[in-house]
Amino acid sequence: MALAMTSCKTNESAYKKAYEKAKQYDTAQQQAAPVVETAPVVAPVEAKPATETQVVDNLDNVSVRQESVSLISGSGLKAFSVVVGSFGVRANAEGLMQRLKNAGYDAQVVKNDDKNMYRVVASTFSDKAAAAASRDQIRASYPDAWLLYNAR
Structure with missing residues (x-):
């Protein structure tokens, strides 16, 4: 048992010596090498063309998205509409529609x-x-909320 305990101390001591030697080496490297500051690399901005939406008649600085949409439920669309929500699930859209109708829209x-x-x-x-x-x-x-121009 005593032999096992003394062998741990020897290994621990060897690790400590190796750590201190590595630390001295790092310190010497930092002192020898000059510090050079570099500016961060910034990627250029890439402009992607808008393929799905277009701005219609933006002379008055009012942004409008142009999309082809079809009426699912309601009284009918005119040329310009105010969109307040977009959903992938029809039931979610109908839930918001009902809240808006209850509010008088x-x-x-x-x-x-x-x-x-x-x-x-x-x-x-x-x-x-x-x-x-x-x-x-x-x-x-x-x-x-955003404006929609129905392209149909």
Whole structure:
């Protein structure tokens, strides 16, 4: 038993000596090598073309997405719509539509077949200015609301 205990101390001592020698070597290397500061490498920004959405008539600085959508439930779309939610599951979109209807909106659900997404429309308008004004008002409750131009 005593022999086993003394053999541990010998190995421990050997490890300690090796550690101290490595530490001295690192210290000597740091002192010998000059410190060179380099600027971080920054990757260039790559512009990707918009293939699925386009901005329509942006002369008045109101951003509008153009998508081809079809009516799933509601009274019918006009040219410009205020979208307050997008869902992959139809039941989720219909749930938000019902909450909007309870709040007094003429809410509808449309489907973008290209992206397979259900869009919840809070209101729809024939002209862009009225749609933008409605979107700005709706953003008090739904800050991510955006304008949709139906390409159909």
